[in-house]
Amino acid sequence: MRVLIVEDNRRLAESIRDILKHWYDCDICGDGNSGYFLLTDGGYDAAVLDLMLPGMDGITLLKKARKSGCSVPVLILTAKSEIDDRVLGLESGADYYLTKPFDMQELLAVMKTILRRRGAVIPECLSLGNISLNQADYTLNGPEKSIRLGKKEYDLLRILLVNRDMVVSKETLLSKIWGSDGEAVDNNVEIYISFLRKKLEFLNADVVIVTIRRLGYRIMEKNGGGGRE
Structure with a gap:
């Protein structure tokens, strides 16, 4: 399965990829405009999305993707931990909201959960x-x-x-x-x-x-x- 990581902090993006690479094939994208194109292009099973991105912020990217019919499960991973931020992320179409710093096991568990949910949409x-x-x-x-x-x-x-x-x-x-x-x-x-x-x-x-x-x-x-x- 393929996971898209949309994160402008290259070191963090590579750390996420290192955590997930034993289970999933991961690609990294560092800006919102490219992230939107890749997310809606149909080749990914899930995405990890930062909110603070150059070009197009994560919330705008997610809303635009959902409006276009994209159903790829999305995990928002961000330093913003306020309740209002979490609610906005979920209401914009995120499947889960995880705040930084995060635990490796929690990240893996969340990815497995949102991919199982996708199974109801895309069959085995x-x-x-x-x-x-x-x-x-x-x-x-x-x-x-x-x-x-x-x-x-x-x-x-x-x-x-x-x-x-x-x-x-x-x-x-x-x-x-x-x-x-x-x-x-x-x-x-x-x-x-x-x-x-x-x-x-x-x-x-x-x-x-x-x-x-x-x-x-x-x-x-x-x-x-x-x-x-």
Whole structure:
């Protein structure tokens, strides 16, 4: 599962990532505008959000995200501990409000709690056509057989399935899956798209990953039309 940490204090953000990294894949963002874009882009299971951010403050970010329909669980992590601040955070759409300094075990417990709540919205298996992706064990299931995906294959397919009604750009996939990896190059996405297409064919899937020229990729059922361009 992927967690977005929106925190402008780099040292604190890295400390949070170090606490969570044994259970979740974590990305760090240091400003509100970028945080809003990443939070609403559909690739994260949860977010840790600071309130005092450059560009766009945390409350504004959260209200705007909720208004756009974003349902990603959000944990507000802030030094503001007054009751009014806590109420404002929760009323703005936060799932939990944790004040600094915080205990490592409490942070882990809260993350597990808000992710369980998300389970009522996003199922353990993401399905389209005759395939389903099990988010617990990275298994891709077809009508008659199953196959285990590698971590990056899983991440890529999951993002496409969550955003099935949208075209996902190569840049978005590269950023979300490879992040700041210095070895990541543009054709990494093309290579893993090819891997996934072969596995979908192996499973006799009735869905395809379509290349939308100059825009990106979209996953869709074969009877929905379209094809590689």
